[in-house]
Amino acid sequence: MSNQAHKAAMAGGGSRQGLPESSERGEEAFARATRHSRLVRALKIMLPAAAILVSVAFAGYSFLSSAMNGTVDLASASIESGSLVMASPELNGFTSDNLPYKMTAERARQKIGSQDVIELEGIRAHVPVDKDNFATIQAEDGVYSRGDNKLDIKSPLLLKTTSGITARLESARIDIEKSTLESPHAVEIELDGTKIAADSFAASDGGKVFVFDKRVRVTIDPTQLKNAAKGQEQ
Numbered sequence: 001m002s003n004q005a006h007k008a009a010m011a012g013g014g015s016r017q018g019l020p021e022s023s024e025r026g027e028e029a030f031a032r033a034t035r036h037s038r039l040v041r042a043l044k045i046m047l048p049a050a051a052i053l054v055s056v057a058f059a060g061y062s063f064l065s066s067a068m069n070g071t072v073d074l075a076s077a078s079i080e081s082g083s084l085v086m087a088s089p090e091l092n093g094f095t096s097d098n099l100p101y102k103m104t105a106e107r108a109r110q111k112i113g114s115q116d117v118i119e120l121e122g123i124r125a126h127v128p129v130d131k132d133n134f135a136t137i138q139a140e141d142g143v144y145s146r147g148d149n150k151l152d153i154k155s156p157l158l159l160k161t162t163s164g165i166t167a168r169l170e171s172a173r174i175d176i177e178k179s180t181l182e183s184p185h186a187v188e189i190e191l192d193g194t195k196i197a198a199d200s201f202a203a204s205d206g207g208k209v210f211v212f213d214k215r216v217r218v219t220i221d222p223t224q225l226k227n228a229a230k231g232q233e234q
Helices: 003-064 222-233
Strands: 070-073 076-080 083-087 090-094 100-104 107-111 117-130 133-145 150-153 157-161 166-169 172-175 180-183 187-191 194-198 200-204 209-213 217-220
Touching: 194 209
Parallel strands: none
Antiparallel strands: 070 090, 076 083, 083 107, 090 100, 100 117, 107 117, 117 133, 133 150, 133 157, 150 172, 157 166, 166 187, 172 180, 180 200, 187 194, 194 217, 200 209
């Protein structure tokens, strides 16, 4: 074969190879659009689920004044440094939908003569989201103020649901009267390979309105997102 014929053959081969390249570009664009659609669907699941966090935090109030809603088991109580200390208080009860919940603390502390402030240590809760889904919450400590009806959690807070949602907050301040939650620190929510993070977070109207603020980031794992989408379609 002459050099000219060889060049012509190479040119023809390059032209044929151009079609797969164009097809690949189209497939990449389609994949990006698909990932965006799945992200939107995932966020529609995740963001309302943050209401769980608000509800569980509000449960701190039920923990402290729950005689009407459940039974409280006080393993032991003692006086330490002018405070009434309750070891391993436990609350068991049922929601208005007749679903069971359980909340415990390693210790609850209240200064003698003060009815306004109760300190909780080692907070653990197992609460229903719906009849098929439960959430667990962990926080090292929290302070409840009866005077202004607020629960202040200054330690990291971890929430996980049986549906696969994980939420992490560095702190949370809950106004029970106004049904609001605010955290001026980092928050992170994950579901099926999609993660949304921000440096501050606020929830209002009992968990119906959410605001992620300051350096909001969304991270996507396409493989996990694809597998999750297939699972939902089945």
